[in-house]
Amino acid sequence: MLDPGTISWLLDMALREVALFAAVGLLLGGIDDFAMDMLWLLRSATRRLTIYRRHRPTTAATLPPPDRPGRMAILIGAWDEGDVIGAMLGHALDRLDHHDFRIFVGVYPNDPATRDAVAAIQAHHPRGRLVHMVGGQRAGPTTKAECLNRL
Numbered sequence: 001m002l003d004p005g006t007i008s009w010l011l012d013m014a015l016r017e018v019a020l021f022a023a024v025g026l027l028l029g030g031i032d033d034f035a036m037d038m039l040w041l042l043r044s045a046t047r048r049l050t051i052y053r054r055h056r057p058t059t060a061a062t063l064p065p066p067d068r069p070g071r072m073a074i075l076i077g078a079w080d081e082g083d084v085i086g087a088m089l090g091h092a093l094d095r096l097d098h099h100d101f102r103i104f105v106g107v108y109p110n111d112p113a114t115r116d117a118v119a120a121i122q123a124h125h126p127r128g129r130l131v132h133m134v135g136g137q138r139a140g141p142t143t144k145a146e147c148l149n150r151l
Helices: 005-047 083-097 113-122 144-150
Strands: 071-077 101-107 131-135
Touching: 071 144, 083 101, 083 113, 101 113, 101 144, 113 131
Parallel strands: 071 101, 101 131
Antiparallel strands: none
């Protein structure tokens, strides 16, 4: 039978081995993070000494607006949204100030309420021609990613 001092010594040695194993694992796992940090610091210092002395960085506040804004597409995946999609689309069409946009709404074959609400906006809203309903082959609900990819 082992005496309490020997058991304590064995537990202490086992704990040291586990701590050493964990420390080596953390060191190896952190080398890539350290390397990336050093690359970023080196790149930042290089840019500060060369490029930023000749050119000032552009910020959103100093960026001039485009002469002609481009086309904008808004993608909406809609499953079981029949109660709210009509009001949301109407509000968006009333408030969007962009001159060239389209709203694409992904609907499902087994969700007639949502399809009917989107169709009502298309038919009755003055800007309804900007809304495009995109139907899928798969019954809903699917993932939001599947619906957006289809759009």
